[in-house]
Amino acid sequence: MGKRQIRIFRKKLLDHAFELLQQPNVQLVLRSRVVLTGAVKELTPENIQLLDLRANLHTFPLEQVEEVIYDVESDY
Numbered sequence: 001m002g003k004r005q006i007r008i009f010r011k012k013l014l015d016h017a018f019e020l021l022q023q024p025n026v027q028l029v030l031r032s033r034v035v036l037t038g039a040v041k042e043l044t045p046e047n048i049q050l051l052d053l054r055a056n057l058h059t060f061p062l063e064q065v066e067e068v069i070y071d072v073e074s075d076y
Contacts (some may be wrong), residue, residue, distance in 0.1 A: 003071045010065050017043045020068060026050075027069040030060065040068070 008016045018039045020026060028036045028050050038052035048065060050058045 002053050002074045004074045005069055005071055007069050010062060013043060013048070013065065013068060014045060020070070023067065025070065025072045028060070029069065030064050031066045031068045032064070033066075052067045 008020070013020070020043060022037060025037060026040055028038070028040075028048070030036075036050055036052055036058060038050045040048060040059075041051050041057065042049040045062070047059050047061055048068075050060070052058060
């Protein structure tokens with residue numbers, strides 16, 4: 001099975017809040033090109049909270065977020 005990346009840019013994050021909160025791991029790309037991996041714990045119109053793989057909780061204003069990326073398995 002292969003994997004396919006789903007990329008959600010800042011302006012559409014709130015439209016995809018439900019699916020982002022269900023993903024076990026996402027990659028959060030900041031505008032400064034820093035990438036963090038973890039699970040989205042909260043998504044509000046102002047902030048996004050990410051629980052990283054070391055169980056540290058990070059909160060970022062949405063203005064600092066470039067995109068969120070997650071993988072889905074495909075049938076091919």
